[in-house]
Amino acid sequence: MNMDIYSATPPVAKKRRTYSKEFKLSIVNACKNPNTSIASVALQHSINANLVSRWIRIFSHHEGAVQDPTHVNPAFIALPYTAAISQPIDERITLCITVPHTNNDIQLKWQTSEIPALAELLKALAT
Incomplete structure (x- = not known):
């Protein structure tokens, strides 16, 4: 076969x-x-x-x-939410920078909204 x-x-x-x-x-x-x-x-x-x-x-x-x-109702329902912020978050943040000096340390407090001006100041101090 x-x-x-x-x-x-x-x-x-x-x-x-x-x-x-x-x-x-x-x-x-x-x-x-x-x-x-x-x-x-x-x-x-x-x-x-x-x-x-x-x-x-x-x-x-x-x-x-x-x-x-x-x-069937969904398990999660997205609700609209509007947060009222008076000013942008960057403007409310303050930077604290300590620059060492011979007699005393120099402390700078600067708003993050003014970062370009702070950069110019640090360049001038470094020279």
Whole structure:
């Protein structure tokens, strides 16, 4: 008997099954019965119990009725916030520079908004 392994037909890929929203809701509602388990409902409909558990998580329960996940309130709500700042932050910051001198140290207190002028002063002191 001569068997050529290369002439065998390739396996056919299984298509992923899709379920309607109404079907999912009926399965989730069937699982709400306290006398039935998720596994038994899944077995009756020939679907995986993990898939049913996912549908239960997706369709959250609210006051006994199952809601569509598109209508669930978000966990985070961004609120508009306007901070009233009287002056820019750079103008409120003061630099303190100590320049050593022979008898006493020279201390300079300078607003950061005037940095170019401070640079000119330090150049003049350095020369």
